[in-house]
Amino acid sequence: MERVDLHPTRICKCGRFPLRPGKPLPFGATIVPGGVNFSIYSRYATSCTLVLFEKHSPQPCCEIAFPDEWRIGNVFTMVVFNLDYDNIEYGFRMDGPFDPKNGHRFDKTKILMDPYAKVIGGRDVWGVVPDWNNIYQHRARICFDDFDWENDHPLEIPIEDLIIYEMHVRGFTRHPSSGVKHPGTFAGIIEKIPYLKELGINCVELMPIHEFDEFENSRISPVTGKLLMNYWGYSNVGFFALKAGYAATGKFGMQVDEFKNLVKILHKNGIEVILDVVFNHTAEGNENGPYISYRGIDNKTYYMLTPDGYYFNFSGCGNTLNCNNPIVRNMIVDCLRYWATDYHIDGFRFDLATILGRDQTGAPMHNPPLLESLAFDPILGKCKLIAEAWDAGGLYQVGSFPAWGRWAEWNGKYRDDIRKFLKGDLGMVGAVAQRIQGSPDLYGWQQRGACASINFITAHDGFTLMDLVSYNYKHNEANGEDNRDGCNDNYSWNCGYEGETDDPNIMRLRFKQIKNAIAMLLVSQGTPMILAGDEIGKTQKGNNNAYCQDNEISWIDWSLLDKNREIFNFFKRMIAFRKVHPVLRNRGHFRNCDYVGSGYADITWHGTKAWYADWSGTSRVLAFMLCGKHAKGGTVEDNTIYVAMNMHWEPHTFELPQMPQGMGWYLFAHTDYLPPHDIFEPGQEKLLDNQKEFLLGPRSVLIIVCKPLVKKLPKKKGER
Amino acid sequence: MESKFSVNYENGVAKIELFGRLDATNASNLQEELKKIIDKKIERLVFFAKDLEYISSAGLRVIIFAKQKIGVNSKVYLISPQEVVLNVIKMSGLDNFMIIEDSYKD
Structure with a gap:
C-alpha cells in the first residue's frame, strides 16, 4: 500500500x-x-x-x-x-x-x-x-549516497601493525614526472598503488580531503612571483563533502564515486585509509571573514566567542569551532559516522585535537564529552582515532590526551628526541630508550600501551627527511612572510653544508643519516608514520612550512626514485623487516623481565659492552635486544633482534650479547656499509664472521637477527 | 521528455543504445524500461555508447542497477564509449565488471 x-x-x-x-x-x-x-x-x-x-x-x-x-x-x-x-x-x-x-x-x-x-x-x-x-x-x-561496494569492508588491521604513509592527494601525483593519466587526483593515487605495495606500507593517511577553498588567502609571492594558495587545505568549508578539485571527475560533480572507488581499490590491496580531519576551525576566519555557512546560520552555536562576541583563536586560524557545544558535538559525531559508514574510512587523525577538549569558554576539560563520545561511539568502534595532541593556544597534551583506551597520539616527543639523538646531541640516550619502547614514560601510567604512540620523525608540517639532514635553518622565503612562518625548533643538522651540494662525502653522510632515521623509526615500538616522498629523498629546498606552495616545492618529483633508489630500497626492506618481525610490533609496553622463561628479558639494554648500556650524559651510543620469545606479549615466537645505534662521529666496537648454543647473529642492516651490503632482504641475512663483537661505523645503526647456525659454506672470492 | 535511449531484447541479448546525456532527467526512465526485462533470461547486456556524450552520477547508477538486478550472471558490454564517458566509468570503478570494446559482434 x-x-x-x-x-x-x-x-x-x-x-x-x-x-x-x-x-x-x-x-x-x-x-x-x-x-x-x-x-x-x-x-x-x-x-x-x-x-x-x-x-x-x-x-x-x-x-x-x-x-x-x-x-x-x-x-x-x-x-x-x-x-x-x-x-x-x-x-x-x-x-x-x-x-x-x-x-x-x-x-x-x-x-x-x-x-x-x-x-x-x-x-x-x-x-x-x-x-x-x-x-x-x-x-x-544533492548527493547520491549509494555505491556498489561489493564485499568491501574496512580492513581493521591492528594499529600496532600499521605502517602509515602520510600523503597530500594533489602533491602525490601532480608533478609531471608522476606519469599518471590524471595527475593530482584520487584517480592518480589508484595508478600508484603498485608503487605503494612495493614500498610495503599498509595505510595511507590523507591530508585534508574535505572541501576547502584553495583560493583562501591566495596571493602572489613577493619572492618567487608565483601564486600562493591554500595548498594543504587545513581550513574546512564543509565537513561532509569531498574536495571536488581532488577528483578528476570533480567537473562532473562525481567526486563521491571517484573517492569511494579509490578507497575500495586501496582496501583490495590491503591498504587502509585514514583521513586527517580538521574540526578545530572553519574557513570563515574572524570578524572580517566571509559568510560561508556557520556564522550566518547560528554563529553563537558554532563558534567559541569571547564575552564581547569576538572569536577565540585557539587554532591560529581566526576562529575556533565550538566543539563541546552539544549541537556541534553531534555534528562532528554525525560527520565521522558518515565517513565511516558511507566511505568505509578506517580511521581519523584529528588536527589540533586538544581544541576538541576545550569547553565553550576555551578552558581544557577533565572529561571532554566530545572525545568521550568518539571513544565510545558504536559506529566508530573499530576506527583508529589519532590525536594531534596540541593546539595553537598552547595546550600540549602528548601523553595526557584523554584516551579511554581508544585514542592514539602523534608523538611529538618521539620526533624531537630522535632528531636530537640523530644529530649527535648529548644527553639523549635515556629519552631515546623511552621512545624506542613506545614511550612508556608518556603512556605507561594509563596502561595505554605502545600502540598509543604514533611514531614519526617527519610529517607534512616541518622538514622532509632529506631536508632534515640538509638544512640547519628553515628557508621559507618563498612563502612571502620574510621567513617568519614555520617552526624554528627543527633539531636538524645539515651534515656540513647548508642546502644542496654535490660533495660526495656530505651526500654519503646524508644518505646514511636518512637510513639511520628510518631504521630507528621502524624498530621502535608503536605505530610508525612515514612522510610520502621521504623514501625517495624528497626535498622542499629547506621550506618547512609549504602550506601555500602548490608547485615543485611541494609536489613529489618521481624522477628522484631513480636517482635515490638506494634510499627507496632501504625503506622498502626496513618496512618488510618490520612486517615479518612481530617482536617489533607489541601492543603493550615491555615489562623488563623474562616472563616466558626464555632466559632473556623481553628487552635488554647494551652499549659498547654487552649488558652494560652507557646512560651517562656524555653517551651517544645505545644498543638494545628484543627477545623473540616475548613477541606480542609472549603469544608468538619470533627471532631475537639486536639493534645498536652509534650517533657518535667516531666508530665504536660493540660487544654482542651471547646467544644460546647453536644460535648465531646474522647481519640485516648496517647503515655504514655501501649498497648492496647496507641492508639485506629479510630472511636473507648474512651470518657474521665475528659473533663476539661488531665495529659500528661513525653515525651508524646496526640491526642483527639471531637465527640457528647453519653450516657455513666456504667464502667466495670477493665476498665481504 | 525526449527519449535518449532505446532498449531492445532478443534471444537472450538486451541491447541498449544511449544518446546525448544520461543524467537524472532521463536515468529513471531508462531504469523503468530495464525493469521490464528483469525476469527475462539474459546472457548479454550491451550498452552502445558511441553517441553518449555525458554520463552523470544518476546515469552510472542505472548501469549498476542493470548489472545487479538483471545481469548478475550475464556479461555486461560497453561498446565504443567516448573518452570522456570512459574516463568517468573507469574512475568510478565501473570498468571492473564491464567488458569495454570498440565494436560489438553478435
Missing part, C-alpha cells in the same frame, strides 16, 4: 515545486520518494528560506520560505518535490538578529551553505579562478 506521506500538500510560489512538511532528522538534504527532505538547525534564526539554483547559474531559480508551522523546535524542515537532483544547488537565507556583542551575526542577504552538505560545488576544478562576484561561492548539492 502506498504511504500517504509521499504526496505534496502545497506548492511553492513559483509553481514549479510541490511541498510538504519534512522530517527534522537526518539534517541536510536527503533523497526521499519523489523529492528531497531539507532540514537545518538554527536556534536563534527567526525564519529560514530555501534558495534553489540550477547548477552553476548566477541567480536562484526559486526561493521557498520554510512555513513556520512546519518548523519543529529549532529545526526548519520540508520536502520539495520534482527536483532534478543532478542539476540543483541549494542554500539557505537565515533571518535573525545582527548583534555581534551577543554573538549573533544573521544577515538575510547572504546565501548560506548547508553544514551537512555532502557535495559542494563552486571549486570543481583545482586552481580555476572563481568568479568573485558570485553571490553563492560554495554551493551545496
Whole structure:
C-alpha cells in the first residue's frame, strides 16, 4: 500500500515545486520518494528560506520560505518535490538578529551553505579562478549516497601493525614526472598503488580531503612571483563533502564515486585509509571573514566567542569551532559516522585535537564529552582515532590526551628526541630508550600501551627527511612572510653544508643519516608514520612550512626514485623487516623481565659492552635486544633482534650479547656499509664472521637477527 | 521528455543504445524500461555508447542497477564509449565488471 506521506500538500510560489512538511532528522538534504527532505538547525534564526539554483547559474531559480508551522523546535524542515537532483544547488537565507556583542551575526542577504552538505560545488576544478562576484561561492548539492561496494569492508588491521604513509592527494601525483593519466587526483593515487605495495606500507593517511577553498588567502609571492594558495587545505568549508578539485571527475560533480572507488581499490590491496580531519576551525576566519555557512546560520552555536562576541583563536586560524557545544558535538559525531559508514574510512587523525577538549569558554576539560563520545561511539568502534595532541593556544597534551583506551597520539616527543639523538646531541640516550619502547614514560601510567604512540620523525608540517639532514635553518622565503612562518625548533643538522651540494662525502653522510632515521623509526615500538616522498629523498629546498606552495616545492618529483633508489630500497626492506618481525610490533609496553622463561628479558639494554648500556650524559651510543620469545606479549615466537645505534662521529666496537648454543647473529642492516651490503632482504641475512663483537661505523645503526647456525659454506672470492 | 535511449531484447541479448546525456532527467526512465526485462533470461547486456556524450552520477547508477538486478550472471558490454564517458566509468570503478570494446559482434 502506498504511504500517504509521499504526496505534496502545497506548492511553492513559483509553481514549479510541490511541498510538504519534512522530517527534522537526518539534517541536510536527503533523497526521499519523489523529492528531497531539507532540514537545518538554527536556534536563534527567526525564519529560514530555501534558495534553489540550477547548477552553476548566477541567480536562484526559486526561493521557498520554510512555513513556520512546519518548523519543529529549532529545526526548519520540508520536502520539495520534482527536483532534478543532478542539476540543483541549494542554500539557505537565515533571518535573525545582527548583534555581534551577543554573538549573533544573521544577515538575510547572504546565501548560506548547508553544514551537512555532502557535495559542494563552486571549486570543481583545482586552481580555476572563481568568479568573485558570485553571490553563492560554495554551493551545496544533492548527493547520491549509494555505491556498489561489493564485499568491501574496512580492513581493521591492528594499529600496532600499521605502517602509515602520510600523503597530500594533489602533491602525490601532480608533478609531471608522476606519469599518471590524471595527475593530482584520487584517480592518480589508484595508478600508484603498485608503487605503494612495493614500498610495503599498509595505510595511507590523507591530508585534508574535505572541501576547502584553495583560493583562501591566495596571493602572489613577493619572492618567487608565483601564486600562493591554500595548498594543504587545513581550513574546512564543509565537513561532509569531498574536495571536488581532488577528483578528476570533480567537473562532473562525481567526486563521491571517484573517492569511494579509490578507497575500495586501496582496501583490495590491503591498504587502509585514514583521513586527517580538521574540526578545530572553519574557513570563515574572524570578524572580517566571509559568510560561508556557520556564522550566518547560528554563529553563537558554532563558534567559541569571547564575552564581547569576538572569536577565540585557539587554532591560529581566526576562529575556533565550538566543539563541546552539544549541537556541534553531534555534528562532528554525525560527520565521522558518515565517513565511516558511507566511505568505509578506517580511521581519523584529528588536527589540533586538544581544541576538541576545550569547553565553550576555551578552558581544557577533565572529561571532554566530545572525545568521550568518539571513544565510545558504536559506529566508530573499530576506527583508529589519532590525536594531534596540541593546539595553537598552547595546550600540549602528548601523553595526557584523554584516551579511554581508544585514542592514539602523534608523538611529538618521539620526533624531537630522535632528531636530537640523530644529530649527535648529548644527553639523549635515556629519552631515546623511552621512545624506542613506545614511550612508556608518556603512556605507561594509563596502561595505554605502545600502540598509543604514533611514531614519526617527519610529517607534512616541518622538514622532509632529506631536508632534515640538509638544512640547519628553515628557508621559507618563498612563502612571502620574510621567513617568519614555520617552526624554528627543527633539531636538524645539515651534515656540513647548508642546502644542496654535490660533495660526495656530505651526500654519503646524508644518505646514511636518512637510513639511520628510518631504521630507528621502524624498530621502535608503536605505530610508525612515514612522510610520502621521504623514501625517495624528497626535498622542499629547506621550506618547512609549504602550506601555500602548490608547485615543485611541494609536489613529489618521481624522477628522484631513480636517482635515490638506494634510499627507496632501504625503506622498502626496513618496512618488510618490520612486517615479518612481530617482536617489533607489541601492543603493550615491555615489562623488563623474562616472563616466558626464555632466559632473556623481553628487552635488554647494551652499549659498547654487552649488558652494560652507557646512560651517562656524555653517551651517544645505545644498543638494545628484543627477545623473540616475548613477541606480542609472549603469544608468538619470533627471532631475537639486536639493534645498536652509534650517533657518535667516531666508530665504536660493540660487544654482542651471547646467544644460546647453536644460535648465531646474522647481519640485516648496517647503515655504514655501501649498497648492496647496507641492508639485506629479510630472511636473507648474512651470518657474521665475528659473533663476539661488531665495529659500528661513525653515525651508524646496526640491526642483527639471531637465527640457528647453519653450516657455513666456504667464502667466495670477493665476498665481504 | 525526449527519449535518449532505446532498449531492445532478443534471444537472450538486451541491447541498449544511449544518446546525448544520461543524467537524472532521463536515468529513471531508462531504469523503468530495464525493469521490464528483469525476469527475462539474459546472457548479454550491451550498452552502445558511441553517441553518449555525458554520463552523470544518476546515469552510472542505472548501469549498476542493470548489472545487479538483471545481469548478475550475464556479461555486461560497453561498446565504443567516448573518452570522456570512459574516463568517468573507469574512475568510478565501473570498468571492473564491464567488458569495454570498440565494436560489438553478435
